[in-house]
Amino acid sequence: MSFFSFIKDVGEKILGLASAAEINAADLKKDLDALGLDTKDLTVELDGDNVVLKGTAKDQETLEKAVLEVGNKLGIAGVKTDGVKVASAGEESRFYEVKKGDTLWKIAEECYGKGKGAQYNVIFEANTPMLKHPDKIFPGQKLRIPAL
Incomplete structure (x- = not known):
């Protein structure tokens, strides 16, 4: 980094x-x-x-x-x-920039693959305590996307 x-x-x-x-x-x-x-x-x-x-x-x-x-x-x-x-040291996560209309479910599908939307909790947990609620993301915000 x-x-x-x-x-x-x-x-x-x-x-x-x-x-x-x-x-x-x-x-x-x-x-x-x-x-x-x-x-x-x-x-x-x-x-x-x-x-x-x-x-x-x-x-x-x-x-x-x-x-x-x-x-x-x-x-x-x-x-x-x-x-x-x-x-x-540990494995580096990838970073994702939130786009207009994104939800954590959509981001999980994009990053982890189709049918993996339910893994949105992995993304939410990887971004706590910065994120207080899974629905409170905004365009331009960067998020950690850890490997599954």
Whole structure:
């Protein structure tokens, strides 16, 4: 992993901020840590409209979730992870950008194959705690798609 691009004008606002222009690294780190992903050994920096993650992630899943959490914020164009070490390596997930009209069922069918829509729960679980409900996805959002 090294750089992930996101749609800068699409994403969730950080609570308490009036606009994307007000984003700062401390608010992103606070938001990331609030998920309970054990990201205490990751630091968050801003380089223009890109987030730079540094430090150590406990595993591949935690790193991927951290990337998605900070990247799916309004005003963020990319996430750099060159400065992150993964303590417990694992298989990298693929990422999927939600399109208008997508549902987790449709995404599961597209990614896992026809007749595999019921596997949408795998995608939902792979994206919690960032996703609070399977029906709450939006166009432009990026999701983790783990292997079955």
